[in-house]
Amino acid sequence: MIEATVTIPGETRSRVTFSDAAVELVDRLWAQHGPVMFHQSGGCCDGSSPMCFPLGDFLTSDRDILLGVVELDADRPIEFWISREQFEYWSHTHLTIDVVPGRGSGFSLEGPEGVRFLLRSRLMDSARPFE
Template structure:
């Protein structure tokens, strides 16, 4: 099972971001603890290429960031009244390098960054990428 993000970049007709089933499971658990969530992918020195998951609004985005998609992890999927939507942001500078790739957020064992909410779970989010068609 994968969850594809909605299209958010004007003029595009394809999703740029998805979640694996394992990522959805972990996000469900994290949502119960932290409430609404968001991702940011900076590509900076401290977090490398791991997507960082924060409580929604905790990481302040600005003109230097671009919204790549909104992921719906609601139990009943899109249109569910209890919608659980997760925005996926990336720095514009990083997007210039990755603009030709589709990103899938997966989960692997191990400890990620201390700033990302999954760190205490003994798991970390990981980006798997492929060239867009």
């Protein structure tokens, strides 16, 4: 697993982790499509899943928050964005990006792979933040 760097001013704990399976899949997607990024919206159905896009194909705005950056290695950072509205709902959670069998949205890069990205969440507690 890889923890994302802290990107929200004033915070000291990571809010995003990529599972080993997610890191492996992102590595393959990067090799096929070049640099990638993630966005988590608050939509329904597939819009509730983390979406992987070629870097620059999804335009973020001031209505999005950069929740963390995961470094596959020194030259391959992956930004994880979340809509400001969705962040309000999940502000008390730590998110783990994982991979499960099945098809997700046709817009996310992993669609043809027969798997989809999935968020797993756990409460952040000040004494024991990730347990």
